Structure formats: C-alpha cells, structure tokens
Amino acid sequence: MGLRWSDSIDIAIELSEAHSDVDPQWVRFTDLHAWVCALADFEDDPEKSSEGLLEAIQMAWIDEVR
Template identity: 40%
Template sequence: MRWTDIYDIAISLEEKYPDIDIINISFPKLKEMVVSLNYLDDLPNRSNEKILEAVQAAWLEERDSNH
C-alpha cells in the first residue's frame, strides 16, 4: 500500500486497532500507526495532514459500516 491507498489503510487500521478512539487520535499517533502496518510500502514522510485527515475519515466510515 501507498499513502494514497486511503481505504485500504483504513481497513487495515480497523483490523489491527478495533478499539481505538478514532475521533480523538492525534495525527502524529495516526501516522505512527499507519507506518507500523506491515502493508505500507511508502516512505513515512510522504504523508501530510490532508492525507491523515482522509485516512481518519475513511477509518470512521469503515467502522460505521461494520457496526
């Protein structure tokens, strides 16, 4: 995955961190969590606030669709 694979990242985050409070997570922590995914094949510094916001929104959507 690359940083632009927003929905794939969101699915992976939900699988790995199903109990995280997505709304109150800081962007530095979110970035750290995405970088820790074994599937990310991109440089950590390629993310930015816009990408992290999109990941957070997609993750919320993913969680909502599963509950």
Template identity: 50%
Template sequence: MKWTEVEEIALQLADAHPDVDPLKINFVDLMRWVIDLPEFDDDPKHCGERILEAIQQAWIDEVH
C-alpha cells in the same frame, strides 16, 4: 501499500486497532500506526495533514 491507498489503510487500521475510536486519535499516533502496518511501504515524508485527514475519515466511515 502507499499513502494514497486511503481506504485500504483505513480497513487495516480498523482491523489492527478494533477498540480505538478514530474520532479520538491524534495525527502523530495515526501516522505512526500507518507506518507500522505490515503491508505499508512508502516514504513517511510523503505524508501530510490532508492524507491523514482522509485516512481518519475513511476509518470513521468504516466503523461508524
């Protein structure tokens, strides 16, 4: 899974962290959690604020 797979990342984060409100997560934790996903295989340096915002929004859309 790559950074560009925003929807899949959001689904996996929602499954991995069901008790977390994605509105309250900071980008440092979000990035670490994405990198820690078992299927994630991309360079952490390829991540930026826009990607993290997109992942957070997709996660919000998934759970709200």
C-alpha cells in the same frame, strides 16, 4: 505492491482491524502516522505524509467503523 499514503480506504480497513478498540475520531495525527507506518503492508515513504492525507485516512477509518 504495498500500501501507499493515497490508499486511504485500504489503510483504514487495516487500521480498523489492528486497532479495533480505538475510536478513530479521537486519534491524534502523530499516532495515526505512526500506526500507518507500522502496518505490515505499508511501503510508502513516511516523509511523504501530509495533514490532508492523514485526514483522508482518518475519515475513511471513521466511515469503516460506522
């Protein structure tokens, strides 16, 4: 089963691998949304995202790189 919006830690791990040169603290939510949707394992509905879900993913990504 693929990644869903609620899988913030797993998404953060994949984003840190796919975008290792990016500081996640400065990523705009519009870019974050596009990058999550572009992940090979992502299978959720792009329209089901929210600011809260994107923020959780961003915070998990920040924790992952630190």
